[in-house]
Amino acid sequence: MRPFWLNQALETMPEPPAPPLDRELRVDVCIVGGGYTGLWTALELRRQAPCLSVALIEADICGAGASGRNGGCVLGWASKYPTLQRLFGDAEALRLVAESERCAAEIGDFCREHGIDAEFRHDGTLFTATNRAQQAAIAPLMDGLAERGIGSFAALEAAEVQRRSGSSCHRQGWFSPRAATVQPAKLVRGLRRVAREQGVELFEGTPLRALERGRPARVITPGGRIVAERVVLATNAWMARLFPEFRRTIAIVSSDMVITEPAPEALAATGLADGVSVLDSRTFVHYYRSTPAGRLMLGKGGNTFAFGGHVHDLFDRPSRYREPLSRRLAAFFPSLAGVPLAASWTGPSDRSVTGLPFFGALPGHANIVYGLGYSGNGVGPTRMGAKLLSALVLGQDNAWSRSPLARGPLGRFPPEPARYLGSLMVRNAIRRKERAEDRERRPRPWDDWLAGFAAAAGKSDKLAS
Template identity: 85%
Template sequence: MRPFWLTQALEQAPEAPAPSLERDLRVDVCIVGGGYTGLWTAIMLRQQAPGLRVALIEADLCGAGASGRNGGCVLGWASKYPTLHRLFGEEEARRLVVESERSVAEIGDFCREHGIEAEFRHDGTLFTATNGAQQADIAPLMNGLAERGIGSFASLEAAEVQRRSGSARHRQGWFSPRAATVQPAKLARGLRRVARELGVELFERTPMQALERGRPARVVTPRGSLIADKVVLATNAWTARLLPEYRRTIAIVSSDMVITEPAPEALAETGLVDGVSVLDSRTFVHYYRTTPQGRLMLGKGGNTFAFGGHVHGVFDRPSRYRAALRQSLTEFFPRLAEVPLAASWTGPSDRSVTGLPFFGALPGHANIVYGFGYSGNGVGPTRMGAKLLTALVLEQNNLWRRSPLARGPLGQFPPEPVRYLGSLMVRNAIRRKERHEDLERLPRPWDRWLANFAAAAGKSDKLAS
């Protein structure tokens, strides 16, 4: 099953798949993965080094993975500042927050320059609290960011939050103008077009079956191979299957989404009429936003965990949590209770231990570089990741290549089955805890204790996309 966004993109701009690789090919750079990270990196390499022969292979169609099925919220890293500061220090933490917000504007500029009709709307984001516990948890973070001049969030009165969000459920909120929304598959397909126009050799329906590490390296596919001086691995949630040694560095967690049929009149009655994204402060966040066609998309993270880090079949089916998402949508928007749902789907998120992506070269193989672990917030930061990967490939002496983000994974999850069983225990404790908090009741100590492991494992990314 194709997710809603990709189905819509392919229907509105049908294009035959690129050919699969049917021969052995010698190139300068081989990129594995046709999502945002791989496509942005291919584009930047050709822009900065036009003489390079760059090939990109994708196991399915470009945009068929997480890049074509996320919520389309283009967000920065301001809320990650405490983690960035703890790991990398003040200077780099500030730089990365600034770069993350700059990337939002750069994506819009790129779409306009290259005629990518990705429904880019630079209308900001609202980060909210829907109960007293969320207020107590999040207000100190947001107030601290404001005091330090980090990011662009500003506190709003409750009435203004409810007006901008379209829902009376929000009790407190902070607004940042440096965020946007996109139709994510249209963005991916637009990047695909630009990459080909720049001379990137694209092969779809061409999975990597093996990687022979050497100088040059050899990427083996079902009916051919790519011999390349440099290899970029941009496989994100599918990394565990391809690189077993990185299996414990990411955990695959679902984000489940529903989208309504067009209902512009009903949406207008709520007051939610622009492209603002709205995210609450749960551990596994609710997020929603409208589309230009008058639809409402709502999603929630943290429902399904993949054993062993493998992206299994449940991620390619309608969401098992459609009914729960329908209920959440109705609770946020009682006026939309009778609006039919057009679709539901599930997307895999590659969560790292820190909640931040990590980059580097395979040990002993400096010519094979990688980047994964966007942890649910990848639409904007993948452009940053591509800058870092481009610097690694071209061996540039710049801040991206020297960034501590390029030091590889900063921790591992426990081995299986401990990771999987522990994830389920923590998830269920979080659900019970947040049910109590919604009722303004004190959660049980056991549930509070277990829920704290989510923050320790980097799962409490409050601005997931």
């Protein structure tokens, strides 16, 4: 099953699949993975070093993974500043927040320059609290950021939050203008087109079967092989299945989404008039935004966990959480309760221990580099990832190649089955805790304690972006 966004993109941007690899090919750089990370990296390499030959292989079609099925929210890292500062120090944390907030404008500029109709809307984002517990948890962070001039969030009065969000559920909120929304599959399909126009050799329907490490490296596929001086591994959630050394560096978690049929008049009546994205302050957040056609998309992370880091077939089906999401949509927007849902779907998110992506080279093989672990916030940060990966491929000495993000994973999850069983225990505790908080009741101490592990493991993101 193709998710809603990808079906829509394929209908409006019809291009036949690129042929699979059926021969031996020699190139300077081979990229494995045709999502945002792989395509942005291919484009960055062609921009910086147009003399390099670049080939990209994709197991399915470009955008079939998380890049074609996320919520389309282009968000920065200001809310991650405390984690960045703790791990990397103040200077690098400030640099990464600033870089992350530039990504929305850069994506908009790229779409305009190359004629990509990705429904880009640079209307900002609202980070909100819907109960007292969320207010108590998030207000100190946002107040601290504002006092230090970090990021671009500013507090709004409750009435203004409710007006901009279109919902009276929000009791407090902070707005950043340096965020955007896109139709995610149209963006990735647009990147695909531009990459081919700029000389990247693309092979779809070409899964990686084996990687012979060395210099040159050999990328083995069912119908051929690519001999490459340098290799970029950009398969994200699928890395754990392809390379055993990454199985404990990420946990595969779903984000589930629904989208309504077009109802522009009913949506406009709520006050949600532009492309602002709205995210509450739960551990596994609700996020929503409108589309130019008058649809409303709503999602929630942290539902399905994959045993052993394998992206199984539940991630390619309509969401099992369609009904709870429909009820939540009606709670946010009672006037939209009667608007039919057009689709539901599920996406895989590769969550790292820190909640931040990590990059590096395979041990002993500096010519084979990787990047993954975007933890549900990838639409904007994959632009940064491409800059870092390009610096590693090109052997540059700059702020990206020296970044602590390039040191590989900064932690590992417990082995199975402890990781899977523990994830379910923590998820269920979070659900009980948040139900109590929604009723303005105190959670049970046991649930509070268990839920704390999610925050410690950087699991407070979603597949909104």
